[in-house]
Amino acid sequence: MLSAKRNQTLVALGLSTLMLCLAAAFAEPLLLLAALAGYVFVGMRYGTRWRIERGRLLSQWRRQAEKPADEAADAVAVPVGREESDDLVGEILRRRRHALLARPQLAATLGPAHVAAALAALHESMAVVPQGRVLLDGNAPSLTDTPAEDRQMNDVVEVWVDAVLIDRYPVSNEDYQHFVDDGGYEQMELWATEILPALLDFVDRTGLPGPRYWRDGRHPAGLARHPVVGICWYEAAAYARWVGKRLPSDAEWVKAGCWPVQFGGEGIVQRDYPWGEAMDRSRAHLWSGESHGPVQIDQYAEGASVGGVHQLIGNVWEWTSSNFGTADMHLIAEGANRAGHAARLKSLRGGAFDTYFDSQATCHFQSGDQSIARKHNIGFRCALSLCDVVGCESMTTNREHHPMECETTAAAGDEELAAVGSREGG
Amino acid sequence: MVRYVNVELDSVRLAQYAQQVPCYICEGANTFDAELCRHCYAPMALAHQARSQKVRPQLMAVIGSSGVGKTVYLGMLLDMMSRQTNSWQVLARGAFSITLQQSTVAALAGCRFPEKTPNDPDRWNWVHCQVRPPRKRHAREIIVPDVAGESILEEIDHPHTYPGIRALLSRCSAAMVMVDAPRLGTDGGEQDFFAMKVLTYLSELIEDPRHGWHNRPVAVVFSKADQCESAFDSPAAYAAERATGLWRHCRERFKQHQFFACSVTGACVSRLTPDGRRVKAPLRIEPRGIVEPFVWLNSRMKG
Numbered sequence: 001m002l003s004a005k006r007n008q009t010l011v012a013l014g015l016s017t018l019m020l021c022l023a024a025a026f027a028e029p030l031l032l033l034a035a036l037a038g039y040v041f042v043g044m045r046y047g048t049r050w051r052i053e054r055g056r057l058l059s060q061w062r063r064q065a066e067k068p069a070d071e072a073a074d075a076v077a078v079p080v081g082r083e084e085s086d087d088l089v090g091e092i093l094r095r096r097r098h099a100l101l102a103r104p105q106l107a108a109t110l111g112p113a114h115v116a117a118a119l120a121a122l123h124e125s126m127a128v129v130p131q132g133r134v135l136l137d138g139n140a141p142s143l144t145d146t147p148a149e150d151r152q153m154n155d156v157v158e159v160w161v162d163a164v165l166i167d168r169y170p171v172s173n174e175d176y177q178h179f180v181d182d183g184g185y186e187q188m189e190l191w192a193t194e195i196l197p198a199l200l201d202f203v204d205r206t207g208l209p210g211p212r213y214w215r216d217g218r219h220p221a222g223l224a225r226h227p228v229v230g231i232c233w234y235e236a237a238a239y240a241r242w243v244g245k246r247l248p249s250d251a252e253w254v255k256a257g258c259w260p261v262q263f264g265g266e267g268i269v270q271r272d273y274p275w276g277e278a279m280d281r282s283r284a285h286l287w288s289g290e291s292h293g294p295v296q297i298d299q300y301a302e303g304a305s306v307g308g309v310h311q312l313i314g315n316v317w318e319w320t321s322s323n324f325g326t327a328d329m330h331l332i333a334e335g336a337n338r339a340g341h342a343a344r345l346k347s348l349r350g351g352a353f354d355t356y357f358d359s360q361a362t363c364h365f366q367s368g369d370q371s372i373a374r375k376h377n378i379g380f381r382c383a384l385s386l387c388d389v390v391g392c393e394s395m396t397t398n399r400e401h402h403p404m405e406c407e408t409t410a411a412a413g414d415e416e417l418a419a420v421g422s423r424e425g426g
Numbered sequence: 427m428v429r430y431v432n433v434e435l436d437s438v439r440l441a442q443y444a445q446q447v448p449c450y451i452c453e454g455a456n457t458f459d460a461e462l463c464r465h466c467y468a469p470m471a472l473a474h475q476a477r478s479q480k481v482r483p484q485l486m487a488v489i490g491s492s493g494v495g496k497t498v499y500l501g502m503l504l505d506m507m508s509r510q511t512n513s514w515q516v517l518a519r520g521a522f523s524i525t526l527q528q529s530t531v532a533a534l535a536g537c538r539f540p541e542k543t544p545n546d547p548d549r550w551n552w553v554h555c556q557v558r559p560p561r562k563r564h565a566r567e568i569i570v571p572d573v574a575g576e577s578i579l580e581e582i583d584h585p586h587t588y589p590g591i592r593a594l595l596s597r598c599s600a601a602m603v604m605v606d607a608p609r610l611g612t613d614g615g616e617q618d619f620f621a622m623k624v625l626t627y628l629s630e631l632i633e634d635p636r637h638g639w640h641n642r643p644v645a646v647v648f649s650k651a652d653q654c655e656s657a658f659d660s661p662a663a664y665a666a667e668r669a670t671g672l673w674r675h676c677r678e679r680f681k682q683h684q685f686f687a688c689s690v691t692g693a694c695v696s697r698l699t700p701d702g703r704r705v706k707a708p709l710r711i712e713p714r715g716i717v718e719p720f721v722w723l724n725s726r727m728k729g
Contacts, residue, residue, distance in 0.1 A: 151474075325695075356711040369693045377712065
């Protein structure tokens with residue numbers, strides 16, 4: 001659509017220039033007038049294009065604000081004919097949005113074959129992280145004056161995590177392209193209300209909606225299987241909603257990597273790395289002096305966790321749904337503008353291809369960045385609570401049996417590190 | 427029981443004291459057992475190394491205002507280059523040359539910044555290292571000091587306050603001028619003005635136009651560029667846009683100059699300590715553009 005408009009504009013520009021030349025050559029006032037009209041047309045077109053786009057987005061935003069929240073889901077659930085239903089399900093599966101179909105509310109309206117296909121796709125792309133307790137560092141190293149070697153076990157917080165599915169691989173450019181092609185940046189119901197005014201800034205190098213390092217709304221050629229980078233926390237969260245998932249919380253992410261084991265109600269033993277206790281640089285893509293960017297999401301297969309989750313360590317940092325630091329820390333991101341001062345920092349996990357120190361590429365190390373940061377080495381993966389999958393609805397936690405803080409779907413958005421229960425217990 | 431001990435004859439000691447050892451930086455006379463030069467406070471180990479190994483190390487200056495990141499940059503550079511195997515390599519000479527690398531790396535690995543370099547010249551860090559280009563047998567000896575930013579400013583504003591800095595900048599084969607990229611264009615142009623003062627000072631330091639700074643390589647490095655990504659896209663364009671005065675100074679006064687952008691951290695945060703102080707802390711270490719200016723300067727240094 002945009003390229004057709006651009007072609008019209010270029011044709012008008014060319015014709016106007018030709019007429020101007022002819023007018024100059026033959027001193028013909030009519031041709032001169034025609035050329036001027038052409039230039040005015042081009043000027044208006046360019047000048048108004050951005051205003052039109054902006055107006056369209058704002059009107060969509062207003063419409064969506066008046067819509068009920070679950071209208072989008074209802075739209076998918078409208079009964080359709082068998083062939084149309086096949087097409088629709090096929091299209092959803094092709095775009096890797098199978099988690100939507102596996103939700104109990106939608107699965108009830110589908111045939112068994114469609115549900116089976118969705119569950120098979122889910123099983124192939126996501127790994128189960130069983131429920132249980134996990135140990136998290138109470139404070140990131142950047143937020144404490146105590147050297148790492150002097151920190152005690154009481155700096156560690158014990159957190160309960162419900163069973164969850166987590167993507168086996170980070171989200172790739174190929175996956176994210178479906179979201180961009182489907183107009184994900186224009187579907188206001190996917191975005192948090194507070195970020196809507198900033199949505200027009202989430203553009204690629206050519207000014208079109210998309211990750212920062214893309215061009216013309218397309219990912220760089222040859223990088224389809226590379227993790228998507230240059231997306232902020234809000235873009236990651238919007239994509240996750242579009243595919244019917246969410247971002248994993250910090251505790252879920254750490255549990256997927258550390259794979260904690262509890263011995264008869266006693267202590268918890270968990271790993272520092274998905275593959276064991278010691279750093280092995282052959283299993284993760286980290287700084288080596290020669291690495292200049294991320295690699296494909298399926299490389300470094302030997303670095304997978306016990307549950308089969310790949311590239312938790314290295315390649316790209318991953319956004320989680322949790323905040324970095326606690327609310328009373330008065331953290332200010334360096335380089336943040338006046339608006340950025342108020343923005344909370346979001347948690348990052350796992351290290352990236354340019355992470356220099358081994359100690360900053362463990363499952364326990366927490367970093368953070370501004371929620372609107374769109375950086376070259378930050379990507380994400382998605383999660384899905386097991387209770388949101390058809391057939392697993394009953395797999396919820398009885399909190400009474402777990403007095404420590406619970407990591408649940410509801411809590412996955414925020415503030416899980418408060419560890420209130422843990423402090424009360426301790 | 428008879429014990430044999432070595433006792434130096436007073437005459438020998440007096441003879442040694444009579445022969446003065448010139449400082450490698452300021453060429454001032456010192457006694458043979460002096461640890462630091464009594465004129466400029468540079469370590470006398472530099473002079474002893476140069477004499478014993480029969481090599482004449484070249485000097486490289488890293489200049490910038492206070493807090494621009496000179497110590498972090500140098501420490502990181504040394505650590506990165508000493509870990510590389512297939513590219514440019516650095517080998518430290520003398521234990522004192524490893525101190526800077528050690529303190530910087532220990533701090534950054536623990537998500538802290540190293541202590542600020544003190545103004546006292548006797549507490550500055552000096553690095554003497556061997557730099558070997560890839561696939562070449564010939565190595566170059568280089569001395570790089572880590573000088574406090576306030577002292578540089580003091581010397582520029584009031585020449586001869588720090589004789590060591592003046593002597594160093596006169597003898598340097600190359601210079602790296604560091605500019606705080608996020609602060610460029612803010613704070614009343616402090617960064618821009620400081621860099622211009624440094625460049626003016628350098629260009630007027632040596633009167634002989636053949637050996638002056640006009641022909642020596644100067645790298646202008648925008649530090650902390652992780653906070654302004656556009657500096658990485660095109661450092662020269664960033665300079666032209668955000669530091670026009672600096673950009674024009676470079677174009678008109680230095681035949682060999684190049685703009686670079688670098689960052690050591692991926693993100694930083696300011697936080698309040700329990701006693702109410704605000705401290706900066708790195709959230710992760712992701713060096714970018716660290717080696718490039720050093721390699722560029724080395725490839726253009728004569729000798």
